[in-house]
Amino acid sequence: MARMQSLLKDKLHRPLRDLRISVTDRCNFRCTYCMPKDVFDKNYPFLNKSQLLTDDEIIRLSKLFVKSGVKKIRITGGEPLLRRNLDKIISQLSRIEEVEDIALTTNGVLLPKKAKQLKNAGLKRVTVSLDSLSDKRFGKINGQGIPVSSVLTGIASAEEAGLEVKINMMVQKDVNDDEIINMIRHFEGSGHILRFIEFMDVGNSNQWSLKKVLTKKEILEKIKQFYTVEPLDQNYFGEVASRFRIKETGEEIGIISSISDAFCSSCTRARLSADGSVYTCLFSSYGTSLRNPLRNGESDDMLLERIEELWQHRSDQYSKERRHIQDDKKRKIEMSYIGG
Numbered sequence: 001m002a003r004m005q006s007l008l009k010d011k012l013h014r015p016l017r018d019l020r021i022s023v024t025d026r027c028n029f030r031c032t033y034c035m036p037k038d039v040f041d042k043n044y045p046f047l048n049k050s051q052l053l054t055d056d057e058i059i060r061l062s063k064l065f066v067k068s069g070v071k072k073i074r075i076t077g078g079e080p081l082l083r084r085n086l087d088k089i090i091s092q093l094s095r096i097e098e099v100e101d102i103a104l105t106t107n108g109v110l111l112p113k114k115a116k117q118l119k120n121a122g123l124k125r126v127t128v129s130l131d132s133l134s135d136k137r138f139g140k141i142n143g144q145g146i147p148v149s150s151v152l153t154g155i156a157s158a159e160e161a162g163l164e165v166k167i168n169m170m171v172q173k174d175v176n177d178d179e180i181i182n183m184i185r186h187f188e189g190s191g192h193i194l195r196f197i198e199f200m201d202v203g204n205s206n207q208w209s210l211k212k213v214l215t216k217k218e219i220l221e222k223i224k225q226f227y228t229v230e231p232l233d234q235n236y237f238g239e240v241a242s243r244f245r246i247k248e249t250g251e252e253i254g255i256i257s258s259i260s261d262a263f264c265s266s267c268t269r270a271r272l273s274a275d276g277s278v279y280t281c282l283f284s285s286y287g288t289s290l291r292n293p294l295r296n297g298e299s300d301d302m303l304l305e306r307i308e309e310l311w312q313h314r315s316d317q318y319s320k321e322r323r324h325i326q327d328d329k330k331r332k333i334e335m336s337y338i339g340g
């Protein structure tokens, strides 16, 4: 069936360009803002093996997304490095000709074991999440008492393996906002771009409140007390972070401002959950299963039609409309299920 891939647009004229694949809903951390341990405890109904997409299913669906226009793939989770054979998945993804970029978001602690393997499989870059440089605080945030050095060692292994590294710091008011400058200083000269993320109201279990959000403007104000900051142009349409340069050091930083300065109008991202459902927005209430029709024997053309139809019907712009959405009981899918 002939398809006009470049013309596939959603209801707001946004093309499909990025795919975020969650390869597991499990994690070795229990970050308070993502998988608080009183909710994600031993009774939590994590996906079982038969519910998870197999490696081959991930590859097959990824190829169909690529046919629908996807050029960039990000592997996420849960903690993606917990997935067995991740290097094999990456190796196959990196052989898909039209894929221009494959990245991975991780908490970093398994990088010493896996960075080299992943690099050899074709991975070019990783984003490592690190919210604090204080062991006491970081241990509390990650809910498991894991020390900062475990993540820093992971970052060093990624460097050694030749992976490009970015650092994500999720900033919460009165939790770690006093560490923004320390983080900038710590990573100065490392070559790693540091990105600050506003605390988002993803899922239903992280006790989100607007009061806990340090906005992009407030983050910049804190930085400007010590540095001169100049805005940089977007690298490409749909880039999530606003980019800035710190004049005194020449370092680039980014701010991801889903709350205070929504970027829905250029959102070209689809998300595939670990059990094979597609979510057209991080704040979706429900996904659409591709795993079930796939396991029921649908052909590639039929599955492709489903993906394209889903995208054509997409009108999500939750962040842009957030302040008008009165129903704070809206069911939202958990971040660990579809990835950041």
Ligand code: SAM
Pocket (backbone or CB within 6 Å): 027, 033, 034, 076, 077, 078, 079, 080, 105, 106, 107, 127, 128, 129, 168, 169, 170, 197, 198, 199, 200, 201, 202, 206, 335, 336, 339, 340
């Ligand atoms: N486990 C990996 C990690 O932590 O990097 C990958 C998955 S995690 C869900 C992806 C990113 O989402 C992390 O950088 C994390 O800080 C961010 N994140 C999780 N919950 C968030 C929230 N409520 N608001 C903003 N960012 C959040």
Ligand code: SF4
Pocket (backbone or CB within 6 Å): 027, 028, 029, 030, 031, 034, 035, 077, 078, 079, 107, 129, 336
């Ligand atoms: Fe795990 Fe990442 Fe969520 Fe923390 S943010 S609980 S590391 S999935």
Ligand code: SF4
Pocket (backbone or CB within 6 Å): 258, 263, 264, 265, 267, 268, 269, 280, 281, 282, 283, 316, 317, 318, 319, 320
């Ligand atoms: Fe994209 Fe939804 Fe986030 Fe808007 S709120 S940028 S549509 S994922």
